[in-house]
């Protein structure tokens with residue numbers, strides 16, 4: 013390995029080079045994976061951390077926001093696993109099948125692997141890499157932009173994750189819950205990657221939760237690849253509740269077949285800096301995609317939802333709704349690009365971004381974009397940023413509802429539009445409760 | 457005996473323009489006062505100033521509710537002390553179910569008065585009874601507050617809120633506007649059932665018609681931000697015949 017360290021200028025970039033050099037020999041993978049990791053790190057090193065002059069990272073300048081690189085978390089020992097026993101408590105009790113990923117490593121011993129439904133297979137990414145499986149399956153090759161920095165760096169440093177396979181036609185009744193947790197009190201870096209292959213006509217609900225220690229400035233890089241087959245149906249929810257000082261960069265990569273249904277919703281509450289980027293390619297005709305997100309931000313939090321959705325085949329419909337509630341001196345950013353390729357006639361795509369500012373210092377940026385190469389399409393986008401409606405608040409107060417409670421009702425209503433789109437009732441209730449708790453913390 | 461509401465020489469501005477020009481009015485418990493007047497006289501302004509809507513500046517005078525300084529209280533406290541404004545134009549609140557709103561309002565008032573919250577079943581029972589009386593489809597209670605409601609449905613909903621919250625002073629701002637005669641009778645009937653010795657009402661209307669159904673004890677004419685005439689219920693009939701032209705000259 014011969015990394016061009018000269019290109020890496022910042023302390024964090026140099027730290028990443030050091031971390032890679034130190035960790036590489038111990039990371040899972042045969043010779044082919046080791047070579048792919050080295051190539052990935054080289055590619056990352058050429059460009060360095062993404063910064064604001066790159067259009068896709070305009071609002072989340074990692075070169076500035078990531079001050080240093082933390083050492084890679086070691087494989088979890090007993091203490092880490094004990095701490096991980098409660099991972100995903102935010103949706104506990106809903107009867108989902110919980111699969112725990114501790115410090116980037118799938119922990120079968122903490123996971124519920126009993127009575128797997130026919131057609132459902134669960135494996136460890138680390139095991140597969142050890143057998144020299146590719147870092148990224150071929151299905152995703154045309155979904156990602158070339159040398160996408162976050163995914164590239166993740167490939168170099170990934171320690172593990174879960175690999176899910178659902179056989180064609182299999183309907184997995186019990187939702188899967190991927191519970192990611194970072195443990196300990198020392199700031200570490202955690203790189204995980206999970207992959208799902210959903211066979212033709214198969215059906216699955218997949219919920220991710222991400223959490224970690226409060227006040228510790230750990231760093232998380234998570235990649236999730238979703239390969240959704242023809243006629244398959246996937247319902248995905250990601251709940252990001254990292255500790256208050258954490259940096260969290262997540263990349264969703266989805267390849268979607270024909271006549272499929274993809275619903276994905278991101279719910280972000282915690283973390284100092286959160287970047288949720290999604291790359292979605294609707295490859296088959298007649299597919300239905302609903303992509304949504306909610307961020308509840310306070311203090312000095314920064315959250316960025318970036319979406320690159322490509323309609324590559326005719327007759328697909330997509331709906332995007334992203335909402336942010338921004339309090340304190342927090343900052344929300346939304347970037348959404350819908351690209352409609354020439355082949356994708358009769359595309360129906362609509363994107364909306366709304367931000368609600370609760371304080372003078374709160375900020376929201378949004379940049380919705382359409383790039384259309386087909387002529388027979390219906391596409392639209394809109395963005396609004398505003399404050400709570402004083403008239404509505406007065407109406408509620410005139411009925412005896414105190415100011416804070418009136419605001420809370422209006423904020424819940426604002427967020428409710430997205431939560432209402434989630435299929436499982438239990439999950440809707442959990443997210444509503446999380447919203448209420450966030451609002452109560454705001455009053456405290 | 458302390459008056460329920462005492463307005464003394466009230467002056468108020470909105471957007472830098474003086475709308476209320478020294479308005480005085482006293483409402484005692486058990487009384488129903490009608491306020492009539494031409495469009496633009498300041499009737500809605502008076503109701504908003506009483507309810508505490510932001511954007512109105514009080515430039516003179518005072519208002520006492522049961523002897524307490526009304527302007528020292530936030531809008532929600534005024535409501536908890538028994539003031540209720542039935543809006544001329546009730547607002548639509550997407551995403552807040554009507555029942556959720558009713559529960560929040562009633563329980564917030566009860567908490568503020570140091571009373572126990574009403575349990576959900578008790579609230580449901582109470583709301584269902586009142587809805588039935590007011591001809592409100594129970595399905596409406598699950599819909600977002602006022603969203604997509606017809607004008608009549610909105611006014612019935614205001615009346616439902618009033619009946620549920622049992623205020624001491626009801627201010628009805630043009631509750632008759634947008635209602636057909638049948639709806640008017642239902643709403644008026646709802647209002648009449650709230651008549652009580654401890655309760656007072658101010659019924660604001662442009663037309664005499666409503667006063668056939670809600671019979672007032674006192675009728676006032678509000679013109680150019682002031683009460684310019686006060687009489688018995690016959691005054692309303694007289695106004696119906698003569699119109700408000702005679703008062704237009706009162707403008708400052």
Ligand SMILES: Nc1ncnc2c1ncn2[C@@H]1O[C@H](COP(=O)(O)OP(=O)(O)O)[C@@H](O)[C@H]1O
Pocket residue numbers: 470471473475493494495496497498499500501502
């Ligand atoms: N927000 C406002 N800004 C400016 N002028 C207002 C505002 N609200 C009311 N007004 C003016 O105040 C006067 C009284 O209005 P209003 O109280 O609604 O009258 P009424 O209810 O008697 O018809 C009108 O001339 C109206 O144009």
Ligand SMILES: [Mg+2]
Pocket residue numbers: 499500501544630
């Ligand atoms: Mg009016």
